[in-house]
Amino acid sequence: MLATRARATVAVVGLGRVGASLAVHLATAGVGSLVLEDRGTVLTTDVGVGAYRLRDVGAPRDIAVRRLVEDVAPGVVVTSGTDARPSVDVAAAAGPPGPLPDVVVVVEHGAADPERVGRIVGEGVAHLSVVVREADVVVGPFVRPGLDPCLTCVDLHRADADPCWPQLARQLRARAVRVAEESSLAASAAAVALGQVLAALDGLVPRAATAHIEIPAPDAVPRLRETGRHPRCGCDELARTPPDGAPLPMSGRRRGAD
Template sequence: MRPVVKAGLRRLWRPGGALQVGVTPGRSLLLNGLGPAATRFVGALDGSRDIPGLLAHAEHLGLPAAQATTLLDVLARAGFLDDAGYDPGPALRALDPAETDRLAPDLAALALGYLVPGGAVRAMTRRRTAVVTVYGCGRVGASVAHLLAAAGVGCVVPVDAGRARSADAAPAGFRNPRAVGHRDEWDVPGPRRGRRPSHLKTGESPPGETPTGDPRRHDLVRALIRASAPATRTTLPANRQHPDLAVLAPVADSYPAQAAALQAAGVPHLTAEVHETTGVLGPFVQPGRTSCLRCRDLFRTARDPGWPRAMVPFGGVDAVPAGGDRACDVVLATQLAVLAAQHVLAFVEGDPPPTVNAVVEVVPPFGTQTRHERPAHPDCGCGAEVADVASAAHPPLVHS
């Protein structure tokens, strides 16, 4: 091991020779009474020496080995030391220098969430090897896909062949496809403005475009990911039939069928959608283990038996209004996308998201979040364990 003080920790000198490591309340450490030798020793924790080398260097500085060992133990117990010699593995070694630099702040942040050395590398490796499909690429879904790619997920597959509309644009998603000067910037298959190839004359749509000449939503998201996270692939690997998990962010009313297919295939999935003025995240479904979308609907039907029939004229209980009729505040959609990305990343890294057997509702104007239990329903048959009493509270997420 080559100890190094974690890069994300700030070090502040305080009066009386005290050194504060970290500035976040509850996650900082105050080292009092450090003499000149101990101060220089802490400064030497730069990852260039192993522990025997550090102890030899401490003796050279005039700091007894016992005191140096105590300092190392204190910093290690606080989770403030990382191992500069930790093998990054093939997934991270494959990144080019530009992508490594881009993800450096993310690795520094991940390191602070794990007490053990090498935790950030293991977490980022899980991200790099994960395959996530995002169904629906409107304001919410496009933003989710972009955020996951930006966070280092190695494969993000956007699925939405619908026509991109101006109303789909969002700051974390793609730009307005009809904005002046933007059409020429589309990095999608098919012709650019000013050309009229033969397949347009015949009325057929070129690859990447709809019959109206507008790009497809998933093509714009792929182009967005290529530009900002070029190491992230946007198609399912040839050796994979299914992703590791999926996000359902519906723009149309086809997602119940997608959810059923994911449930049948055993693919974990998370829904993220805006219902009028409320963002709804969850439940996070682990097929056969946790409550599913049908469980959710059965409980709602039990409370309001006329609800499914009342929704039939609108296409069913999960129908989404047509794009022009849909209410979707862009700030709310962006906040919901951020939460969805965080829950996906937590699952990828091995933490159970708080949307397991629950939903989180986000309400403007201040983005207030409320968690509601959504346990497995005894009549669903999805295989999830039916608890006698729903858990009163979700346990906090703890990295180990």
């Protein structure tokens, strides 16, 4: 198990309190390589247990998280997005091509960005969505392209229930830039996300592969919401026609299964 984690690379896109804490805990859990992507700087509202210190305020987020990781797990290889493979939003700037991460975790605010999701699915990379909202954090789904319902499936199901959802999602994304992440929700969300990523790396099927996990304020007690494929989404085609050069999706068994 630990040997597998040591060979793995996980990318974390979005380094607020949730992303920063997740990156540090991935490192201490034995993940060998991290790719960090966030072009923002550390704000005073980012400071908190498990994440940034006051000394980090004003520093680039990716550099500050790199320092945090080096303090607790100096053997972990940490790469900033600007130095990594120009793909899956882990490297927005051109850089030398390299291998894709095993898992990408995308932490966003308001609602998930469908264009970013489409690019990651197109690369055939396993990924976990984390969306910080005003009164809760949603962790999931964890998507192994071609195997699991994707974020487009989730959006289509939601639009079926509420035709106004697509417009509302656009509004949420537009007004949610750099929203402060409440400390207890951030800590709980980072812990839940950590468990999903480690389950995948350890060869299990993450529980969020067919669900998303809502962590509400004020109690931060996770609540599971099952989801499934949407008939109008073509994500299941990836199982039959994977992208050229894409890694095989992670497979495994559910925790506790025989």
